[in-house]
Amino acid sequence: MNKKELKILLIDDDTEILDLLSIILRSEGYEIHTAKNGREGLINAKLLKPHLIILDIMMPGMDGMETCFEIRNSKILKDTLVAFLTARGENYSEAAGLDVGADDYITKPIKPKVLLSRVKALLRRLETTETTNIRMSEYIMTRGDIVIDREKYLVYMHNEVIDLPKKEFELLSLLASKPDKVFSRAEILQEIWKNDLGVQVRTIDVHILKLRQKLGSNHFKTRKGVGYKFIE
Known part of the structure; x- marks a missing residue:
């Protein structure tokens, strides 16, 4: 993810701190927004949906702990990272903040290099999550009431495992990869059987019949003279 796409919300009642943090983080290319108290910060957070919130603990009215609690109870902000700004000697424990x-915690007085290092480390978590989600989407297909796990060669229907032999599984995966596309028998033979000369067109028809018996005929439609398609 490009830095310019990463939004950071700074919440602190000290305008000097806000200005300092803004200058440091903007110099790295991040999109920066600010708020001067917890309530304003919470409103801005729900509007902006920032990737990271850097939040002072000691603020009048709604303090950082209460603000963080509200953030964590918001479905809109469930993926937002939160780092506390805390001065040495404040009476809040790190354990309470984690609760x-x-x-993470960033300690005052703020050192630019340390700040940037902690921010980069936090935002790397988003990259890891994003990569994991992409990887999962490559392996997992959800088509209506059918879930296909192409890594584990498993098919679920209504949360029950449907046992499919390898070729039936591969045929289902191929058809489901592009719902409503009609795959010709020639395409299917090439993709699933690699044009094995010993495999006849009738073999495809038999596999489709078995898939219909196990997953329901409503998911598979025959286009006469052409081939088959999967319907969600």
Whole structure:
């Protein structure tokens, strides 16, 4: 993810701190937004949906702990990272901050290199999550009431495992990869059987019949003279 796409919300009642943090983080290319108290910060957070919130603990009215608690209880902000700003000697323990959902602590007085290092480390978590989600989407297909796990060669229907032999599984995966596309018998033979000369067109028809018996005929439609398609 490009830095310019990463939004950071700074919440602090000290305008000098806000200005300092803004200058440091903008110099790295991040999109920066600010708020001067917890309530304003919470409103801005729900509007902006930032990737990271850097939040002062000691603020009048709604303090950082309460603000973090509200953030963590918001479905809109469930994936937002939160780092507390805390001065040495403050009476809040790190354990208490972690209990309300903080991801990290940044200690005052702020050192630019340390700040940037902690921010980069936090935002790398988003990259890891994004990569994992992409990888999962490559392996998992959900088509209506059918879930296909192409890595584990498993098919689920209504949360029950449907046992499919390898070729039936591969045929289902191929058809389901592009719902409503009609795959010709020639395409299917090439993709699934690699044009094995010993395999006849009738073999495809038999496999489709078995898939219909196991998953329901409503998921497979025959286009006469052409081939088959999967319907969600």
